[in-house]
Amino acid sequence: MAINRRDLLKITGISAAALAVGGCAADNAASTDAPKGFSLSNSELMPAPKGNRVVVCGGGFGGLTTAKYLRKASKDIEVVVIEKKENFMSCPYSNVWLGGVQGVSLDTLSFDYYAPAVKNGYTFIQATITGFDRENRVVKTDNGTVGYDYLVLAPGIEYDYSKLTGGDKAKERTLRMECPPALMPGSEHLALHKQLRDMEEGNFIISVPEGAYRCPPAPYERAAMVAYYMKTNKIKGKVIILNPADKPYAKPKQFLESYASLYKDIIEFHGNTTIKSVDTAKKEITVNVKKGDATETKTVKYEVANIIPKNKCHPLIKMAGIDHNADGYAKIVLPNHASPTDARVYVVGDAVAATNFAAGSGYPKSGFMANAQGRIVAKQVAAAMGKIKDDGLALPDNTCFSLVNGTPKEGIVVNHKVDYIVEKDKDGKDIKKIKVSASVGDRSKDLGKANDEWFKSIMNDLFS
Numbered sequence: 001m002a003i004n005r006r007d008l009l010k011i012t013g014i015s016a017a018a019l020a021v022g023g024c025a026a027d028n029a030a031s032t033d034a035p036k037g038f039s040l041s042n043s044e045l046m047p048a049p050k051g052n053r054v055v056v057c058g059g060g061f062g063g064l065t066t067a068k069y070l071r072k073a074s075k076d077i078e079v080v081v082i083e084k085k086e087n088f089m090s091c092p093y094s095n096v097w098l099g100g101v102q103g104v105s106l107d108t109l110s111f112d113y114y115a116p117a118v119k120n121g122y123t124f125i126q127a128t129i130t131g132f133d134r135e136n137r138v139v140k141t142d143n144g145t146v147g148y149d150y151l152v153l154a155p156g157i158e159y160d161y162s163k164l165t166g167g168d169k170a171k172e173r174t175l176r177m178e179c180p181p182a183l184m185p186g187s188e189h190l191a192l193h194k195q196l197r198d199m200e201e202g203n204f205i206i207s208v209p210e211g212a213y214r215c216p217p218a219p220y221e222r223a224a225m226v227a228y229y230m231k232t233n234k235i236k237g238k239v240i241i242l243n244p245a246d247k248p249y250a251k252p253k254q255f256l257e258s259y260a261s262l263y264k265d266i267i268e269f270h271g272n273t274t275i276k277s278v279d280t281a282k283k284e285i286t287v288n289v290k291k292g293d294a295t296e297t298k299t300v301k302y303e304v305a306n307i308i309p310k311n312k313c314h315p316l317i318k319m320a321g322i323d324h325n326a327d328g329y330a331k332i333v334l335p336n337h338a339s340p341t342d343a344r345v346y347v348v349g350d351a352v353a354a355t356n357f358a359a360g361s362g363y364p365k366s367g368f369m370a371n372a373q374g375r376i377v378a379k380q381v382a383a384a385m386g387k388i389k390d391d392g393l394a395l396p397d398n399t400c401f402s403l404v405n406g407t408p409k410e411g412i413v414v415n416h417k418v419d420y421i422v423e424k425d426k427d428g429k430d431i432k433k434i435k436v437s438a439s440v441g442d443r444s445k446d447l448g449k450a451n452d453e454w455f456k457s458i459m460n461d462l463f464s
């Protein structure tokens with residue numbers, strides 16, 4: 001049987017863009033002795049780098065931004081993005097889609113990886129990264145290896161179910177499928193959307209995790225959007241938020257005001273509440289509620305449960321063998337985002353350790369932040385490669401809108417400003433740190449409009 005261009009792409013896992021831009025990838029893959037249709041995992045997916053190649057691991061908000069802005073910084077830089085997914089689905093704005101807000105469909109959230117690769121002149125390889133050989137500067141994937149001169153890691157987060165399941169993998173799979181967390185795009189979001197569409201009455205439970213997690217406002221925005229859906233579709237029931245702290249972790253006053261004004265009979269906010277166990281067969285959640293020094297145990301029935309487990313860093317950071325904290329998040333040198341372990345490795349986005357920023361709170365885990373960091377890192381890497389002059393070390397900032405009403409569209413916002421501060425260490429020496437300060441905006445139609453505009457503009461930045 002003759003092998004056509006499409007078959008070749010399937011076998012090698014290399015996109016049309018990779019062929020168009022990289023040119024040599026197909027020659028290289030085709031030149032191996034591997035029989036057609038079998039794994040080419042020992043083959044080199046690209047020719048050896050010539051000193052100007054940056055491999056970006058992960059094609060999410062941070063990775064795609066870094067890739068684009070590296071190419072913008074210098075056309076002499078060869079950029080390769082390795083991403084395991086076939087296409088991109090956005091987490092930001094997915095709650096708006098979940099809420100059934102008019103004019104928002106799955107198409108609104110979905111993008112192909114090829115167009116931005118072709119437009120910006122980087123190579124896109126669809127493959128799952130399985131390891132690193134930092135000594136020889138090689139990324140290993142399920143489909144073959146890629147050599148690099150500089151490495152950017154942007155793999156995002158992973159879930160830590162251990163507290164909920166005691167390490168029982170079967171329980172974890174059940175929980176993940178039946179009570180999808182929907183902090184990572186794909187089936188989890190589709191499943192939650194379908195469960196809500198199938199719901200005739202009952203409780204929709206949202207459990208907020210303890211510790212640093214992706215997009216602190218997301219569960220609270222989700223509560224508002226689910227309540228909006230239930231209200232507009234006249235579904236009898238409650239949206240119950242189980243929250244470890246006494247108030248929401250993000251925009252507390254603004255979320256609680258929106259719930260009280262717009263969804264008084266629908267949303268119940270339960271503070272100081274953590275999940276003890278979930279019985280998916282009985283559709284029951286047992287919770288611990290802290291009341292002063294006492295703890296009360298209660299059971300709540302659900303129709304749909306959005307159980308968000310504790311977040312940890314994606315294991316790619318540990319796999320790379322670079323310095324990280326207890327949850328696997330990468331420590332970075334401030335503020336250029338290089339790893340303290342290896343000056344040729346940079347980290348961007350949610351995978352960065354927030355706790356590394358001792359002064360004030362850490363960087364929030366958001367798409368806005370990942371985008372801002374990607375632009376900074378692109379310049380830093382281009383400067384380290386001698387392609388541009390380092391024009392000073394910028395700091396990222398953050399703006400995070402949340403839609404709380406669908407008709408009319410109304411939003412709330414938090415802005416984070418990141419500044420340098422100088423503190424004395426124990427020996428009286430000046431040490432430079434960063435401080436993150438936040439300001440919030442109350443519910444308004446203008447912020448509903450600004451949310452739409454922000455989403456359009458960031459998608460435009462990533463995909464054109």
Ligand SMILES: Cc1cc2nc3c(=O)[nH]c(=O)nc-3n(C[C@H](O)[C@H](O)[C@H](O)COP(=O)(O)OP(=O)(O)OC[C@H]3O[C@@H](n4cnc5c(N)ncnc54)[C@H](O)[C@@H]3O)c2cc1C
Binds near residue numbers: 092400
């Ligand atoms: C419901 C929801 C709403 C949100 N709303 C907002 C919002 O309004 N504003 C905002 O700023 N942020 C928002 N966020 C947060 C935002 O989505 C994340 O902070 C952002 O995606 C982080 O970017 P990242 O590049 O670090 O990670 P990601 O975007 O997750 O990208 C990581 C990529 O790495 C890939 N990858 C992982 N492992 C491998 C591997 N082994 N091989 C190859 N590829 C791999 C993944 O497939 C993924 O594509 C929201 C999040 C959620 C869940």
